[in-house]
Amino acid sequence: MWDKIKDFASEFFVTGDPMILGAQVSIALAIVAIVFVLTFFKKWRWLWTEWLTTVDHKRIGVMYIICSLLMLFRGGVDALLMRMQLAAPQLEFLNADHYNAIFTTHGVIMIFFMAMPLMFGLFNIVVPLQIGARDVAFPFLNSFSFWMFFFGAMLFNVSFVIGGSPDAGWLAYPPLSGLEGSPGLGQDFYIWGIQISGMGSLATGINFIATIIKMRAPGMKLMQMPMFTWSTMASCVTIIFAFPILTVTLFLLYLDRFVGTHFFTLDGGGNPMMYINLIWMWGHPEVYIVILPAFGILSEVVSTFSKKKLFGYKSMVFALMSISIVSFFTWAHHFFTMGSGAGVNTFFAISTMVIAIPTGVKVFNWLFTMVRGRISFTTPMMWVFAFIFCFVVGGMTGVMLSVAPADFQFHNSYFLIAHFHQVLIGGVVFGYFAGLTYWWPKVFGFRLHEGLGKWAFWLWNIGFYVCFFPQYALGFMGMTRRINTYSFDMGWQPLNVVSTVGAFLMGAAFLFQVWQIAHSIRVHKMDANGDSWGDGRTLEWSIPSPVPFYNFARTPQVTGTDDWWEKKQRAEAAGKSVYDMEAAEPLEPIHMPKNSNIPFIMSTFWFFAGFGFVWEWMWMVIPSLIGVIICMIARSFSYNTDYYVPVSEVERTEAALRGTN
């Protein structure tokens, strides 16, 4: 009996690595601590009613962002471990298996569980407020999306200590990711972690398209929407066409592993190339999914802090939407070197270059938004400058990579690594940081500490260039990606050391950001009127911060782009307070969705179904899937899903929030 338990435990838990043992112990301690704190302060009910069951888009957004910052930490630690291993030739800091697991999880976590939730968090917080809506089109579905993401991420992360991490690269090419190449459980955790969170992502895409099309405040035409909302639209349109491809691809890979089909196997007529085509048909649009919202954020921040209208609005919209379409026609540039032939390579090389055109136009439009403006160098605006410098250079190396015959020398080298980190960190991360600091006061009612933010800013920027510029050079030296070690005589060490130093600078920058947030929570000045930066242009700045749960006491009537800015101008011309003008309008009862515990419970069932699929424990899978179906039935028969907030409550809340006016 005891031996049986021991056997099971040694298969169930990852054993034999002191670092992972340390992680297991600290995870156990953290869980105990969280349970203790919640019990001691009697916060369980609060957690359940206010957060776990909420359908409020703002709270869902906050939860997304908390998760994404935690995942940034985990992915960042992975990155630092890799950089330590590469700092010197022939190091034994991480063994090959461990190194392979770490670069795989680093990639998966950063894309799926860091960039995506940070993006969804910003969608959630900002889009309904920008279009004058009380929530998203389907608040229940929104909560479901979040919890599917959450449990998908949990399932993926759990593989680190239970069962074993995936180690076939972040896109898991077969045959390596097939049963022969990866017989362990890691690949199954990979598949189910991504599948479960992917369902959530697809639902979010649908939800926000519906929200933007149907929930805009009266008077707001499509061509008057704020640019971040446009970028959300472009990103979500890309999501709904790209994510089904991912789901199908991973499902086929799972069938190959689970029931022995031959979609991507070498024998039985399977074809691994098919997987590589399919995964990049999702994978390339995916990078535009995450970068497009960053373009939207930049447009908002530049316009606000230049105190000037966005230059070339129509060009911007056209550029966004054309990128979202062209992104579907570039996937084969990820494998020019797989023998597609000159004709195919030429097509995909040129389609890739074409994307540079609308992207370049956007940069010019941002620059000319600043021209004849008055630029305040707040931290969000500094991130904009960091973005432009970094992204423009990253875009240039991207164009260099797109030249198919030259790519034969760049492919799989550190040049490529440096390029995509430059567009993903310099573009996505810097852009999202701009958005995060910009909209932070809207969510919490106070700004983040500027001084600490600037420390973090400079450390991130210096760290970035110190880390990744040497990697371009290493690419020219013939250093290939994913090697866990290299020999003394390659001469790669000096630049690798520099690169490692840069990575640690970025690690320090992250600590400054944590400090910045902690410090700002302790010491801050609450926002006076909700227009936190004083120069807000769009509707979200017209309401108090933190935003009341119903968002807008009165449904705004929109007359043009930058409606709030215009309203302020008109009020000033009339010599009145814009808030008094607003308050003069009558109030009406507000229609709101009710909280629901079904999304959380249903996603928990999905988690156990996924976990069961990984271990092939049908006794766990079948009841879990039945649980999912019961949740769906329960939801279809619940009619009590919404309510009205009476005028008196709205009046009370508004008076409390506007009290300082």
Added chain:
Amino acid sequence: MRPYLRVLTPLLVIVMAVVLAGCGEQYIVLDPKGPIGSTQRDLIVITTVLCSIIIVPVLIMTAVIGWRYRDRKGSKAKYKPNWDHNSKLEFTWWSIPIVIIIILAAITAKYTFELEPSKAMASTEEPVVIEVTSLDWKWLFTYPEEGIATVNYIKIPEDRPIRFQLTSDITMNSFWIPQLGGQLYTMSGMAMTLYLQADEPGTYFGTGANFTGKDFAQMTFDVDAVSDEEYAAWIDEVKATDNELTDEGFEKLRQRGTSDVQLFSAFPEGLFQKVMTQFAVGGMSHHHHGVIDAPADSNDQGSHAGH
């Protein structure tokens, strides 16, 4: 190659070398020793320059605009909060990138066809054929015309085109000798052709470029380019050794693991074709893959209940 490129590129290469701290020898991609690698280097330089035509002014503009229009007391810069459109300007910055991309697209199209890896190189010499099989985690090179085989080592004659035939036993790798030219994938079930040539004698670094699992990093090899005479002498020398690669030897070699350099005086007839067609339905061989038959080595991550 066009004459103007001939004039332009050496100049730019010098500039680039200075930028990259001058130690050109380590930057093997920029220090090619064969015609394919040279053309690719030139393309890298040309695209860098073309892109810089836009990028450098934009970076300068960004800095200047940020400085000039910063918010400060007594700023003399214009402030026009509603200036949001100018057709002429917008037309300009749609057209500049379009023009650059058209030029780049034309160059790319031309060279994509010119450098198609399976295209035979213009040369008076007959190409040497070398069959490349990527194994987990070592390279097997067979010389069908000479009848010898090597592991993790290639010797080639200089100034003669080499026709590499690439396949893989199982996982997908990529065959890359940066100083001779760009890489090409090795994929099981198919043979791809890559022409390369060394213009001068020397030892060149070769590596696997696509991740194949645990000991992927150990898949490096040296390529020695030597004179025709030395090459012929080496072939004779290898042939004279009493070290034949047999079918059993190959079965052992394909097991997962790393390998030192090995030289074989002979190898089984049609080995490359056999590896290539091992999974083909109705193909030459119905041989099942070794890993399935001998899973002992592949289970080190814990076994899967149902597998």
